[in-house]
Amino acid sequence: MKIVNIEVGGVRRVGLLDGECVVDVLAVHEAQPLLPTALLPALGSTVTVIQHWDALRPLFEQAIERSRTNPAGRIRTADARMVAPMVPSTILCSGSNYLSHNQEKANADTSGKEPEFFVKTGDCVVGSGEPIVLDRVLTSKLDGEVELAVVIGKPGRHIPVDRALDHVFGYTIVNDVTARDRQVRRRPDGSYWYELGRGKFFDTAAPLGPCIATRDDIPDPQNIMVRSWVNGDLRQISSTSQMIWTVAQLVHFFSINVTLRPGMVIITGTPSGTAWSCDEELGGKWAGTDGMVRATGYLKDGDRIVCEVEGIGRLENPVVEHAA
Template identity: 55%
Template sequence: MKFVCFERDGTRRLGILTAREVVDLWSLGASHALPQAARSDLAALIRSGRAALDAVRELAETAPPEARLPLSDVSILAPLLPSTILCAGSNYHDHNSEKAGTPISGTEPEFFVKTSDCVIGPNAAILFDPILTRKLDCETELAVVIGKSGRHIPVERALEHVFGYTIVNDVTARDRQVRTSPTGFTWYELGRGKAFDTSAPLGPVVVTADEIGDPQALALRTRINGELRQSASTADMIWTCAELVHFFSINFELRPGMVIITGTPAGTAWSTDGELGGRWKAQPGLVPAKRYCFPGDVIECEIDGIGTLVNHVSAA
Protein backbone atom coordinates (compact mmCIF):
# COMPACT_ATOMS: atom_id res chain seq x y z
CA MET A 1 0.00 0.00 0.00
CA LYS A 2 0.97 3.61 -0.53
CA PHE A 3 0.07 5.97 2.30
CA VAL A 4 -0.34 9.72 1.91
CA CYS A 5 -1.33 12.56 4.22
CA PHE A 6 -3.48 15.44 3.07
CA GLU A 7 -5.61 18.25 4.43
CA ARG A 8 -9.40 18.16 4.21
CA ASP A 9 -11.92 20.35 6.02
CA GLY A 10 -9.09 21.90 8.01
CA THR A 11 -7.82 18.58 9.37
CA ARG A 12 -4.78 16.45 8.59
CA ARG A 13 -5.89 13.08 7.28
CA LEU A 14 -4.32 9.79 6.30
CA GLY A 15 -5.17 8.10 3.04
CA ILE A 16 -4.26 5.24 0.74
CA LEU A 17 -3.14 6.19 -2.74
CA THR A 18 -4.44 4.18 -5.67
CA ALA A 19 -3.86 4.82 -9.36
CA ARG A 20 -6.21 7.81 -9.61
CA GLU A 21 -7.64 8.47 -6.17
CA VAL A 22 -7.04 8.70 -2.45
CA VAL A 23 -9.09 6.62 -0.01
CA ASP A 24 -9.75 8.87 2.99
CA LEU A 25 -9.37 6.70 6.10
CA TRP A 26 -11.02 9.37 8.27
CA SER A 27 -14.21 9.04 6.24
CA LEU A 28 -14.43 5.28 6.70
CA GLY A 29 -15.87 5.53 10.19
CA ALA A 30 -14.89 3.78 13.39
CA SER A 31 -13.31 0.36 13.47
CA HIS A 32 -12.43 -1.63 16.57
CA ALA A 33 -9.08 -2.47 14.96
CA LEU A 34 -8.41 1.04 13.69
CA PRO A 35 -8.19 3.69 16.44
CA GLN A 36 -9.25 7.21 15.59
CA ALA A 37 -5.68 8.52 15.76
CA ALA A 38 -4.61 5.92 13.20
CA ARG A 39 -7.05 7.39 10.67
CA SER A 40 -5.17 10.70 10.57
CA ASP A 41 -1.57 9.92 11.50
CA LEU A 42 0.67 7.31 9.91
CA ALA A 43 2.94 6.98 12.95
CA ALA A 44 -0.13 6.19 15.06
CA LEU A 45 -1.22 3.60 12.52
CA ILE A 46 2.22 1.96 12.58
CA ARG A 47 2.18 1.86 16.39
CA SER A 48 -1.25 0.22 16.32
CA GLY A 49 0.29 -2.93 14.89
CA ARG A 50 -0.55 -5.58 12.34
CA ALA A 51 -4.27 -5.79 13.17
CA ALA A 52 -4.75 -2.10 12.36
CA LEU A 53 -2.85 -2.45 9.09
CA ASP A 54 -4.95 -5.46 8.10
CA ALA A 55 -8.08 -3.45 8.93
CA VAL A 56 -6.89 -0.65 6.66
CA ARG A 57 -6.42 -3.08 3.77
CA GLU A 58 -9.94 -4.42 4.20
CA LEU A 59 -11.54 -1.01 4.66
CA ALA A 60 -9.78 0.39 1.60
CA GLU A 61 -11.14 -2.40 -0.58
CA THR A 62 -14.73 -1.73 0.53
CA ALA A 63 -14.56 2.08 0.82
CA PRO A 64 -17.78 3.85 -0.25
CA PRO A 65 -17.67 6.47 -3.02
CA GLU A 66 -17.72 9.39 -0.57
CA ALA A 67 -14.39 8.18 0.90
CA ARG A 68 -12.74 8.07 -2.53
CA LEU A 69 -11.25 11.40 -3.54
CA PRO A 70 -9.86 12.22 -6.99
CA LEU A 71 -6.11 12.64 -6.69
CA SER A 72 -6.37 15.92 -8.59
CA ASP A 73 -8.56 17.35 -5.80
CA VAL A 74 -6.16 16.49 -2.97
CA SER A 75 -3.30 18.61 -1.66
CA ILE A 76 -0.65 16.14 -0.50
CA LEU A 77 1.32 16.81 2.71
CA ALA A 78 4.38 15.04 4.08
CA PRO A 79 3.14 11.51 4.80
CA LEU A 80 4.98 11.39 8.11
CA LEU A 81 6.39 13.86 10.65
CA PRO A 82 9.06 11.75 12.34
CA SER A 83 10.40 13.00 15.64
CA THR A 84 13.82 11.71 14.66
CA ILE A 85 15.49 11.31 11.27
CA LEU A 86 18.70 9.30 11.62
CA CYS A 87 21.02 10.11 8.75
CA ALA A 88 23.91 8.21 7.18
CA GLY A 89 26.29 10.29 5.05
CA SER A 90 28.99 9.12 2.64
CA ASN A 91 27.14 5.88 1.89
CA TYR A 92 27.57 5.56 -1.89
CA HIS A 93 30.84 4.54 -3.51
CA ASP A 94 30.50 6.98 -6.42
CA HIS A 95 29.60 9.93 -4.18
CA ASN A 96 32.65 9.30 -1.99
CA SER A 97 34.91 9.48 -5.02
CA GLU A 98 33.57 12.87 -6.17
CA LYS A 99 34.04 14.91 -2.98
CA ALA A 100 36.49 15.96 -0.33
CA GLY A 101 36.75 13.16 2.19
CA THR A 102 37.36 13.01 5.92
CA PRO A 103 39.33 10.31 7.74
CA ILE A 104 36.11 8.31 8.32
CA SER A 105 34.59 8.74 4.84
CA GLY A 106 33.72 5.31 3.53
CA THR A 107 34.87 3.51 6.68
CA GLU A 108 31.77 4.03 8.81
CA PRO A 109 28.45 5.81 8.29
CA GLU A 110 28.64 9.56 8.94
CA PHE A 111 26.02 9.92 11.66
CA PHE A 112 23.88 13.05 11.94
CA VAL A 113 20.29 13.84 12.88
CA LYS A 114 17.41 15.87 11.50
CA THR A 115 14.09 16.44 13.25
CA SER A 116 10.47 17.00 12.30
CA ASP A 117 11.21 20.75 12.33
CA CYS A 118 13.19 20.16 9.13
CA VAL A 119 10.36 18.36 7.32
CA ILE A 120 8.23 19.79 4.54
CA GLY A 121 5.93 17.99 2.14
CA PRO A 122 5.63 17.69 -1.64
CA ASN A 123 5.40 20.94 -3.62
CA ALA A 124 6.41 22.99 -0.55
CA ALA A 125 9.20 25.57 -0.73
CA ILE A 126 12.80 24.89 0.22
CA LEU A 127 13.93 28.20 1.70
CA PHE A 128 17.07 29.86 0.41
CA ASP A 129 18.51 31.93 3.26
CA PRO A 130 21.74 33.65 2.18
CA ILE A 131 22.64 34.38 5.81
CA LEU A 132 22.74 30.62 6.43
CA THR A 133 24.20 29.49 3.11
CA ARG A 134 25.05 30.49 -0.43
CA LYS A 135 25.79 26.89 -1.39
CA LEU A 136 22.43 25.13 -1.07
CA ASP A 137 22.62 21.58 -2.39
CA CYS A 138 19.95 18.90 -2.86
CA GLU A 139 20.29 15.11 -2.62
CA THR A 140 17.80 12.33 -3.30
CA GLU A 141 17.86 9.62 -0.63
CA LEU A 142 15.94 6.45 0.08
CA ALA A 143 14.34 6.69 3.52
CA VAL A 144 13.53 3.70 5.74
CA VAL A 145 10.45 3.98 7.96
CA ILE A 146 10.72 1.91 11.13
CA GLY A 147 7.74 -0.29 11.95
CA LYS A 148 8.80 -2.33 14.98
CA SER A 149 10.79 -1.34 18.06
CA GLY A 150 14.21 -2.77 18.68
CA ARG A 151 17.67 -2.19 20.12
CA HIS A 152 20.90 -3.88 18.99
CA ILE A 153 19.01 -5.35 16.05
CA PRO A 154 20.96 -8.06 14.18
CA VAL A 155 21.56 -7.32 10.51
CA GLU A 156 19.86 -10.55 9.46
CA ARG A 157 16.66 -9.52 11.30
CA ALA A 158 16.82 -5.80 10.54
CA LEU A 159 14.35 -5.64 7.64
CA GLU A 160 11.72 -7.24 9.90
CA HIS A 161 11.71 -3.89 11.73
CA VAL A 162 10.93 -1.90 8.57
CA PHE A 163 7.37 -0.70 7.88
CA GLY A 164 8.09 0.89 4.54
CA TYR A 165 10.06 3.35 2.47
CA THR A 166 9.80 6.94 1.28
CA ILE A 167 11.99 9.66 -0.25
CA VAL A 168 13.86 12.41 1.57
CA ASN A 169 15.70 15.27 -0.10
CA ASP A 170 18.70 15.81 2.18
CA VAL A 171 18.99 19.57 1.59
CA THR A 172 22.46 20.70 2.66
CA ALA A 173 24.30 23.97 3.30
CA ARG A 174 27.64 22.92 1.81
CA ASP A 175 29.55 26.01 2.95
CA ARG A 176 28.43 25.21 6.52
CA GLN A 177 29.17 21.50 6.19
CA VAL A 178 32.64 21.32 4.64
CA ARG A 179 35.48 22.80 6.65
CA THR A 180 39.20 22.77 5.88
CA SER A 181 42.10 23.72 8.15
CA PRO A 182 45.10 25.79 6.94
CA THR A 183 47.06 22.54 6.78
CA GLY A 184 44.50 20.97 4.44
CA PHE A 185 42.68 18.76 6.96
CA THR A 186 38.98 18.42 6.03
CA TRP A 187 36.13 17.81 8.47
CA TYR A 188 32.35 18.14 8.35
CA GLU A 189 30.16 20.28 10.58
CA LEU A 190 27.03 18.20 10.20
CA GLY A 191 24.88 20.21 12.61
CA ARG A 192 24.59 23.57 10.88
CA GLY A 193 25.28 22.05 7.48
CA LYS A 194 22.40 19.59 7.57
CA ALA A 195 19.70 20.54 10.10
CA PHE A 196 17.73 23.72 9.39
CA ASP A 197 14.27 24.84 8.32
CA THR A 198 13.00 23.02 5.17
CA SER A 199 16.10 20.80 4.98
CA ALA A 200 14.12 17.55 4.83
CA PRO A 201 11.44 17.46 2.13
CA LEU A 202 9.74 14.07 2.61
CA GLY A 203 7.27 12.08 0.53
CA PRO A 204 5.18 11.98 -1.51
CA VAL A 205 4.12 8.60 -0.10
CA VAL A 206 5.23 5.89 2.29
CA VAL A 207 5.19 2.54 0.50
CA THR A 208 4.86 -0.59 2.63
CA ALA A 209 7.89 -2.88 2.59
CA ASP A 210 6.03 -5.75 0.92
CA GLU A 211 5.59 -3.64 -2.22
CA ILE A 212 9.27 -2.70 -2.43
CA GLY A 213 10.85 -6.12 -2.00
CA ASP A 214 14.63 -5.62 -2.16
CA PRO A 215 15.56 -2.07 -1.08
CA GLN A 216 19.02 -2.57 -2.59
CA ALA A 217 17.66 -2.79 -6.13
CA LEU A 218 15.96 0.58 -6.60
CA ALA A 219 16.81 3.14 -9.28
CA LEU A 220 17.19 6.70 -7.98
CA ARG A 221 17.24 9.97 -9.95
CA THR A 222 17.47 13.73 -9.29
CA ARG A 223 16.44 16.38 -11.77
CA ILE A 224 16.97 20.09 -11.22
CA ASN A 225 15.11 22.31 -13.66
CA GLY A 226 14.71 19.22 -15.83
CA GLU A 227 18.43 18.38 -15.94
CA LEU A 228 19.36 14.87 -14.83
CA ARG A 229 21.93 15.37 -12.05
CA GLN A 230 21.85 12.00 -10.28
CA SER A 231 21.05 8.54 -11.62
CA ALA A 232 22.11 5.45 -9.71
CA SER A 233 20.97 2.32 -7.94
CA THR A 234 20.69 1.70 -4.24
CA ALA A 235 22.91 -1.31 -4.98
CA ASP A 236 25.83 1.17 -4.86
CA MET A 237 25.33 1.76 -1.12
CA ILE A 238 28.35 0.94 1.04
CA TRP A 239 26.09 -0.03 3.96
CA THR A 240 22.76 -1.62 3.11
CA CYS A 241 19.45 -0.59 4.64
CA ALA A 242 19.65 -3.63 6.93
CA GLU A 243 23.15 -2.69 8.05
CA LEU A 244 22.07 0.88 8.77
CA VAL A 245 19.11 -0.30 10.86
CA HIS A 246 21.57 -2.38 12.87
CA PHE A 247 24.04 0.52 13.11
CA PHE A 248 21.55 3.08 14.41
CA SER A 249 19.92 0.60 16.79
CA ILE A 250 23.18 0.53 18.75
CA ASN A 251 22.63 4.18 19.72
CA PHE A 252 18.85 4.27 19.92
CA GLU A 253 15.95 2.00 20.54
CA LEU A 254 14.39 2.30 17.12
CA ARG A 255 10.66 3.00 17.45
CA PRO A 256 7.73 2.94 15.02
CA GLY A 257 7.68 6.06 12.89
CA MET A 258 11.38 6.83 13.14
CA VAL A 259 13.08 7.39 9.79
CA ILE A 260 16.56 6.48 8.57
CA ILE A 261 17.94 8.16 5.46
CA THR A 262 20.58 6.24 3.61
CA GLY A 263 22.88 8.60 1.73
CA THR A 264 23.03 9.89 -1.82
CA PRO A 265 24.89 8.90 -4.99
CA ALA A 266 27.19 10.92 -7.23
CA GLY A 267 26.03 14.05 -9.05
CA THR A 268 25.58 16.65 -6.32
CA ALA A 269 26.52 20.28 -6.93
CA TRP A 270 29.35 19.72 -4.45
CA SER A 271 31.08 17.53 -7.06
CA THR A 272 31.73 20.55 -9.30
CA ASP A 273 32.81 22.89 -6.48
CA GLY A 274 36.60 22.93 -6.47
CA GLU A 275 36.66 25.33 -3.51
CA LEU A 276 35.12 22.61 -1.32
CA GLY A 277 37.13 19.74 -2.77
CA GLY A 278 34.67 18.57 -5.43
CA ARG A 279 35.97 16.16 -8.08
CA TRP A 280 33.36 15.81 -10.83
CA LYS A 281 33.55 12.59 -12.81
CA ALA A 282 31.54 12.44 -16.02
CA GLN A 283 28.84 9.77 -16.12
CA PRO A 284 26.63 8.87 -19.10
CA GLY A 285 23.50 11.00 -19.22
CA LEU A 286 24.30 13.16 -16.19
CA VAL A 287 24.52 16.94 -16.48
CA PRO A 288 27.17 18.51 -14.22
CA ALA A 289 25.90 21.28 -11.96
CA LYS A 290 26.99 24.76 -13.00
CA ARG A 291 25.96 26.22 -9.63
CA TYR A 292 24.16 25.44 -6.40
CA CYS A 293 20.39 25.87 -5.96
CA PHE A 294 18.74 29.28 -5.98
CA PRO A 295 15.18 30.64 -5.76
CA GLY A 296 13.11 29.52 -8.72
CA ASP A 297 14.78 26.13 -9.10
CA VAL A 298 12.58 23.02 -9.22
CA ILE A 299 13.92 19.83 -7.61
CA GLU A 300 12.58 16.39 -8.55
CA CYS A 301 13.67 13.43 -6.43
CA GLU A 302 12.57 10.10 -7.90
CA ILE A 303 12.90 6.50 -6.70
CA ASP A 304 11.35 3.60 -8.56
CA GLY A 305 8.46 2.01 -6.72
CA ILE A 306 7.89 5.08 -4.56
CA GLY A 307 7.36 8.03 -6.91
CA THR A 308 8.67 11.55 -7.36
CA LEU A 309 9.06 14.18 -4.65
CA VAL A 310 8.86 17.67 -6.20
CA ASN A 311 9.84 20.90 -4.41
CA HIS A 312 10.90 24.37 -5.46
CA VAL A 313 13.43 26.76 -3.96
CA SER A 314 12.13 30.08 -2.69
CA ALA A 315 13.70 33.14 -1.06
CA ALA A 316 13.43 33.06 2.72
Protein backbone atom coordinates (compact mmCIF):
# COMPACT_ATOMS: atom_id res chain seq x y z
CA MET A 1 0.00 0.00 0.00
CA LYS A 2 1.23 3.51 -0.81
CA ILE A 3 0.39 6.39 1.50
CA VAL A 4 0.39 10.02 0.37
CA ASN A 5 -0.68 13.38 1.73
CA ILE A 6 -2.89 15.73 -0.22
CA GLU A 7 -3.96 19.27 0.55
CA VAL A 8 -7.70 19.96 0.56
CA GLY A 9 -8.84 23.47 1.44
CA GLY A 10 -5.42 24.23 2.90
CA VAL A 11 -5.55 21.19 5.21
CA ARG A 12 -3.34 18.09 4.89
CA ARG A 13 -5.24 14.83 4.49
CA VAL A 14 -4.04 11.25 4.31
CA GLY A 15 -4.56 9.53 0.98
CA LEU A 16 -3.77 6.22 -0.68
CA LEU A 17 -2.43 5.66 -4.18
CA ASP A 18 -4.51 3.37 -6.38
CA GLY A 19 -3.23 3.29 -9.94
CA GLU A 20 -3.50 6.80 -11.39
CA CYS A 21 -5.76 7.99 -8.57
CA VAL A 22 -5.52 9.14 -4.97
CA VAL A 23 -8.12 7.90 -2.51
CA ASP A 24 -8.99 10.53 0.10
CA VAL A 25 -9.83 8.26 3.04
CA LEU A 26 -11.75 10.88 5.01
CA ALA A 27 -13.86 11.81 1.97
CA VAL A 28 -14.71 8.14 1.42
CA HIS A 29 -15.75 7.90 5.07
CA GLU A 30 -17.83 11.09 4.86
CA ALA A 31 -19.72 9.74 1.84
CA GLN A 32 -20.45 6.46 3.62
CA PRO A 33 -19.19 5.91 7.17
CA LEU A 34 -16.34 3.42 7.27
CA LEU A 35 -14.12 4.16 10.27
CA PRO A 36 -15.15 3.81 13.92
CA THR A 37 -15.47 7.21 15.61
CA ALA A 38 -12.57 6.35 17.91
CA LEU A 39 -10.23 5.95 14.92
CA LEU A 40 -11.12 9.19 13.11
CA PRO A 41 -8.48 11.25 15.00
CA ALA A 42 -5.83 8.84 13.67
CA LEU A 43 -6.36 10.36 10.22
CA GLY A 44 -4.90 13.61 11.53
CA SER A 45 -1.40 12.84 10.26
CA THR A 46 0.69 10.09 8.70
CA VAL A 47 2.45 9.58 12.04
CA THR A 48 -0.84 8.83 13.82
CA VAL A 49 -1.82 6.54 10.94
CA ILE A 50 1.43 4.62 11.51
CA GLN A 51 0.72 4.40 15.23
CA HIS A 52 -2.74 2.88 14.54
CA TRP A 53 -1.78 0.90 11.46
CA ASP A 54 -2.92 -2.55 12.59
CA ALA A 55 -6.47 -1.27 13.04
CA LEU A 56 -6.47 1.07 10.02
CA ARG A 57 -4.97 -1.17 7.37
CA PRO A 58 -8.07 -3.34 6.67
CA LEU A 59 -10.23 -0.21 6.69
CA PHE A 60 -7.90 1.51 4.21
CA GLU A 61 -8.15 -1.54 1.95
CA GLN A 62 -11.95 -1.23 2.12
CA ALA A 63 -11.71 2.49 1.31
CA ILE A 64 -9.76 1.71 -1.86
CA GLU A 65 -12.28 -0.93 -2.94
CA ARG A 66 -15.23 1.33 -2.18
CA SER A 67 -13.73 4.21 -4.17
CA ARG A 68 -13.55 2.03 -7.27
CA THR A 69 -17.35 1.77 -7.41
CA ASN A 70 -18.31 5.03 -5.71
CA PRO A 71 -16.14 7.94 -6.93
CA ALA A 72 -16.54 9.93 -3.71
CA GLY A 73 -13.03 10.63 -2.43
CA ARG A 74 -11.32 9.38 -5.60
CA ILE A 75 -9.15 11.99 -7.33
CA ARG A 76 -6.91 11.72 -10.36
CA THR A 77 -3.33 12.03 -9.17
CA ALA A 78 -2.71 14.73 -11.77
CA ASP A 79 -5.53 16.79 -10.22
CA ALA A 80 -4.55 16.29 -6.56
CA ARG A 81 -2.54 18.83 -4.60
CA MET A 82 0.21 16.46 -3.44
CA VAL A 83 2.50 17.38 -0.55
CA ALA A 84 5.18 15.45 1.34
CA PRO A 85 3.65 12.21 2.64
CA MET A 86 4.86 13.04 6.14
CA VAL A 87 6.89 15.63 8.02
CA PRO A 88 9.06 13.58 10.38
CA SER A 89 10.31 15.13 13.58
CA THR A 90 13.73 13.55 13.06
CA ILE A 91 15.65 12.32 10.02
CA LEU A 92 18.62 10.19 11.09
CA CYS A 93 21.18 10.26 8.30
CA SER A 94 23.84 7.76 7.33
CA GLY A 95 26.63 9.07 5.13
CA SER A 96 29.31 7.18 3.20
CA ASN A 97 27.22 4.02 2.88
CA TYR A 98 28.10 3.09 -0.72
CA LEU A 99 31.65 2.17 -1.67
CA SER A 100 31.17 3.84 -5.05
CA HIS A 101 30.42 7.19 -3.36
CA ASN A 102 33.43 6.81 -1.06
CA GLN A 103 35.63 6.31 -4.13
CA GLU A 104 34.55 9.61 -5.68
CA LYS A 105 35.11 12.00 -2.78
CA ALA A 106 37.40 13.22 -0.06
CA ASN A 107 36.70 10.96 2.88
CA ALA A 108 36.50 11.47 6.62
CA ASP A 109 38.47 9.21 8.94
CA THR A 110 35.36 7.13 9.64
CA SER A 111 34.28 6.73 5.98
CA GLY A 112 33.58 3.08 5.24
CA LYS A 113 34.30 2.13 8.86
CA GLU A 114 31.06 3.26 10.47
CA PRO A 115 28.04 5.24 9.26
CA GLU A 116 28.62 9.00 9.23
CA PHE A 117 25.88 10.10 11.63
CA PHE A 118 24.13 13.45 11.14
CA VAL A 119 20.58 14.71 11.59
CA LYS A 120 17.99 16.67 9.64
CA THR A 121 14.53 17.62 10.88
CA GLY A 122 11.10 18.28 9.46
CA ASP A 123 12.13 21.91 8.98
CA CYS A 124 14.12 20.74 5.93
CA VAL A 125 11.27 18.79 4.31
CA VAL A 126 9.46 19.70 1.10
CA GLY A 127 7.35 17.49 -1.12
CA SER A 128 7.66 16.36 -4.71
CA GLY A 129 7.14 19.28 -7.08
CA GLU A 130 8.15 21.88 -4.51
CA PRO A 131 11.28 23.96 -5.13
CA ILE A 132 14.73 23.32 -3.71
CA VAL A 133 15.99 26.77 -2.80
CA LEU A 134 19.48 27.76 -3.93
CA ASP A 135 20.52 30.43 -1.42
CA ARG A 136 23.77 31.98 -2.61
CA VAL A 137 24.38 33.48 0.84
CA LEU A 138 24.59 29.91 2.15
CA THR A 139 26.21 28.07 -0.77
CA SER A 140 27.44 28.23 -4.34
CA LYS A 141 27.84 24.43 -4.48
CA LEU A 142 24.39 22.90 -4.02
CA ASP A 143 24.27 19.15 -4.67
CA GLY A 144 21.63 16.42 -4.59
CA GLU A 145 21.76 12.78 -3.44
CA VAL A 146 19.11 10.13 -4.08
CA GLU A 147 18.55 7.97 -0.99
CA LEU A 148 16.27 5.17 0.13
CA ALA A 149 14.56 6.33 3.31
CA VAL A 150 13.28 4.04 6.06
CA VAL A 151 10.12 5.00 7.99
CA ILE A 152 10.02 3.62 11.53
CA GLY A 153 6.76 1.98 12.60
CA LYS A 154 7.44 0.48 16.03
CA PRO A 155 9.40 2.00 18.91
CA GLY A 156 12.60 0.45 20.14
CA ARG A 157 16.04 1.01 21.65
CA HIS A 158 19.09 -1.24 21.20
CA ILE A 159 17.22 -3.13 18.49
CA PRO A 160 18.97 -6.37 17.43
CA VAL A 161 19.84 -6.59 13.74
CA ASP A 162 17.82 -9.78 13.30
CA ARG A 163 14.66 -8.02 14.53
CA ALA A 164 15.32 -4.59 13.04
CA LEU A 165 12.98 -4.87 10.05
CA ASP A 166 10.10 -5.62 12.45
CA HIS A 167 10.41 -1.96 13.48
CA VAL A 168 10.10 -0.67 9.90
CA PHE A 169 6.74 0.64 8.70
CA GLY A 170 7.76 1.34 5.14
CA TYR A 171 10.02 3.23 2.76
CA THR A 172 10.13 6.52 0.92
CA ILE A 173 12.68 8.64 -0.99
CA VAL A 174 14.72 11.52 0.40
CA ASN A 175 16.97 13.78 -1.63
CA ASP A 176 19.81 14.58 0.77
CA VAL A 177 20.42 18.08 -0.60
CA THR A 178 23.84 19.31 0.49
CA ALA A 179 25.80 22.56 0.51
CA ARG A 180 29.18 21.07 -0.44
CA ASP A 181 31.22 24.20 0.25
CA ARG A 182 29.80 24.22 3.78
CA GLN A 183 30.25 20.46 4.25
CA VAL A 184 33.80 20.00 2.94
CA ARG A 185 36.62 22.19 4.27
CA ARG A 186 40.28 22.06 3.25
CA ARG A 187 43.20 22.38 5.63
CA PRO A 188 46.42 24.20 4.64
CA ASP A 189 48.17 20.83 4.28
CA GLY A 190 45.69 19.80 1.58
CA SER A 191 43.65 17.38 3.73
CA TYR A 192 39.91 17.76 4.25
CA TRP A 193 37.50 17.85 7.17
CA TYR A 194 33.70 17.91 7.35
CA GLU A 195 31.21 20.33 8.90
CA LEU A 196 27.95 18.42 8.57
CA GLY A 197 25.72 20.91 10.40
CA ARG A 198 25.63 23.81 7.94
CA GLY A 199 26.37 21.53 5.02
CA LYS A 200 23.30 19.37 5.53
CA PHE A 201 20.72 21.28 7.60
CA PHE A 202 18.92 24.17 5.91
CA ASP A 203 15.58 25.05 4.32
CA THR A 204 14.50 22.58 1.57
CA ALA A 205 17.47 20.27 2.30
CA ALA A 206 15.24 17.18 2.51
CA PRO A 207 12.72 16.74 -0.32
CA LEU A 208 10.70 13.67 0.70
CA GLY A 209 8.13 11.56 -1.16
CA PRO A 210 6.18 11.15 -3.29
CA CYS A 211 4.65 8.38 -1.13
CA ILE A 212 5.44 5.91 1.62
CA ALA A 213 5.40 2.31 0.40
CA THR A 214 4.53 -0.04 3.25
CA ARG A 215 7.05 -2.73 4.13
CA ASP A 216 5.16 -5.53 2.36
CA ASP A 217 5.50 -3.58 -0.92
CA ILE A 218 9.30 -3.86 -0.62
CA PRO A 219 10.05 -7.27 0.90
CA ASP A 220 13.81 -6.96 0.31
CA PRO A 221 15.17 -3.42 0.78
CA GLN A 222 18.64 -4.66 -0.22
CA ASN A 223 17.59 -5.50 -3.76
CA ILE A 224 16.13 -2.38 -5.34
CA MET A 225 17.49 0.17 -7.81
CA VAL A 226 18.10 3.84 -7.04
CA ARG A 227 18.64 6.49 -9.71
CA SER A 228 18.78 10.25 -10.12
CA TRP A 229 18.66 12.60 -13.10
CA VAL A 230 19.42 16.30 -13.49
CA ASN A 231 17.69 17.90 -16.48
CA GLY A 232 17.21 14.43 -17.96
CA ASP A 233 20.87 13.37 -17.62
CA LEU A 234 21.39 10.18 -15.61
CA ARG A 235 23.59 11.17 -12.67
CA GLN A 236 23.32 8.21 -10.31
CA ILE A 237 22.42 4.55 -10.67
CA SER A 238 23.03 1.70 -8.27
CA SER A 239 21.39 -1.08 -6.32
CA THR A 240 20.82 -1.04 -2.58
CA SER A 241 22.72 -4.34 -2.62
CA GLN A 242 25.82 -2.12 -2.80
CA MET A 243 25.22 -0.57 0.61
CA ILE A 244 28.00 -1.11 3.13
CA TRP A 245 25.49 -1.26 6.01
CA THR A 246 22.08 -2.77 5.37
CA VAL A 247 18.78 -1.22 6.40
CA ALA A 248 18.63 -3.64 9.34
CA GLN A 249 22.15 -2.71 10.44
CA LEU A 250 21.35 1.00 10.25
CA VAL A 251 18.19 0.58 12.32
CA HIS A 252 20.30 -1.23 14.93
CA PHE A 253 23.05 1.42 14.73
CA PHE A 254 20.79 4.44 15.26
CA SER A 255 18.79 2.69 17.99
CA ILE A 256 21.94 2.56 20.12
CA ASN A 257 21.83 6.38 20.36
CA VAL A 258 18.12 7.11 20.57
CA THR A 259 14.80 5.37 21.03
CA LEU A 260 13.40 5.00 17.54
CA ARG A 261 9.76 6.10 17.41
CA PRO A 262 6.96 5.76 14.84
CA GLY A 263 7.38 8.36 12.13
CA MET A 264 11.12 8.82 12.50
CA VAL A 265 13.02 8.44 9.23
CA ILE A 266 16.46 6.95 8.52
CA ILE A 267 18.18 7.79 5.24
CA THR A 268 20.65 5.24 3.98
CA GLY A 269 23.33 7.00 1.95
CA THR A 270 23.86 7.66 -1.74
CA PRO A 271 25.85 6.02 -4.54
CA SER A 272 28.38 7.68 -6.85
CA GLY A 273 27.51 10.33 -9.39
CA THR A 274 27.15 13.44 -7.26
CA ALA A 275 28.36 16.79 -8.56
CA TRP A 276 30.96 16.66 -5.77
CA SER A 277 32.75 13.91 -7.70
CA CYS A 278 33.58 16.44 -10.42
CA ASP A 279 34.88 19.10 -8.05
CA GLU A 280 38.65 18.64 -7.68
CA GLU A 281 38.79 21.70 -5.43
CA LEU A 282 36.87 19.68 -2.81
CA GLY A 283 38.68 16.41 -3.43
CA GLY A 284 36.24 14.94 -5.94
CA LYS A 285 37.14 12.02 -8.24
CA TRP A 286 34.70 11.00 -10.96
CA ALA A 287 33.72 7.33 -10.70
CA GLY A 288 30.67 7.05 -12.93
CA THR A 289 29.53 3.87 -14.69
CA ASP A 290 26.42 2.37 -16.33
CA GLY A 291 25.66 5.27 -18.66
CA MET A 292 25.95 7.98 -16.01
CA VAL A 293 26.55 11.51 -17.30
CA ARG A 294 29.33 13.41 -15.57
CA ALA A 295 28.12 16.61 -13.92
CA THR A 296 29.44 19.85 -15.38
CA GLY A 297 28.66 21.79 -12.23
CA TYR A 298 26.44 22.05 -9.18
CA LEU A 299 22.68 22.63 -9.14
CA LYS A 300 21.61 25.99 -10.50
CA ASP A 301 18.45 28.03 -10.94
CA GLY A 302 16.06 26.34 -13.36
CA ASP A 303 17.47 22.82 -12.97
CA ARG A 304 15.17 19.88 -12.28
CA ILE A 305 16.37 16.94 -10.21
CA VAL A 306 14.54 13.60 -10.20
CA CYS A 307 15.23 10.88 -7.62
CA GLU A 308 13.82 7.41 -8.21
CA VAL A 309 13.71 4.34 -5.96
CA GLU A 310 12.30 1.15 -7.41
CA GLY A 311 8.93 0.23 -5.90
CA ILE A 312 8.30 3.72 -4.53
CA GLY A 313 8.25 6.19 -7.42
CA ARG A 314 9.87 9.44 -8.43
CA LEU A 315 10.61 12.49 -6.32
CA GLU A 316 10.91 15.52 -8.63
CA ASN A 317 11.95 19.04 -7.62
CA PRO A 318 12.90 22.21 -9.48
CA VAL A 319 15.78 24.34 -8.25
CA VAL A 320 14.96 28.00 -7.66
CA GLU A 321 17.55 30.62 -6.74
CA HIS A 322 16.63 32.73 -3.75
CA ALA A 323 17.13 36.46 -4.11
CA ALA A 324 18.69 37.64 -0.86
